[in-house]
Amino acid sequence: MPQLKESELEVLRILWEQGPQKPAEIQEQFAWIIENGTLRSVLRGLVESGHATREKQGKAYFYRASASKRNMLSKMFRRMADVFTGGSPAELITQLVQAEKLSPDEIEQLRQIAQDEPKRPKKKQRK
Structure with a gap:
């Protein structure tokens, strides 16, 4: 793309x-x-x-x-994960959280999302 x-x-x-x-x-x-x-x-x-x-x-x-916002975000996120972390979405999120100055409310929101998200099977890392 x-x-x-x-x-x-x-x-x-x-x-x-x-x-x-x-x-x-x-x-x-x-x-x-x-x-x-x-x-x-x-x-x-x-x-x-x-x-x-x-x-x-x-x-x-x-x-x-004609391109949905969600689909474009997903494609761009995968591309960023490939470039910055060898394809690991979790590592990319970790690096972004560590690089940004998040407010206590934002950190709490991330905790809530992490707790509420149902566990999904792990995907193999793309190369």
Whole structure:
């Protein structure tokens, strides 16, 4: 899976949060200033790669994320685990927790998730 660029991820974030949007609406919600031509190029790339779809409604085109947020997160997480820990999701989570300054509430939330999660069979480590 080719890595998505920061602008592509920003478009997907907006579409996941807001649903179908016209390019001007996407541009207004960008976390940084993006030129119209650049945004249209990003949108074209997302459609061509299958991460987004485009549908004409009246005179306007609306863009929608076709890749689910959960699926994209899972793929990116697996890629990070491969790169940083040789494929171990648990080790990646451990390293992230150790690297970040978590509040007591956040630590408690992680404990709760760990306790509530049903035990699953261990998967073999990918190489």
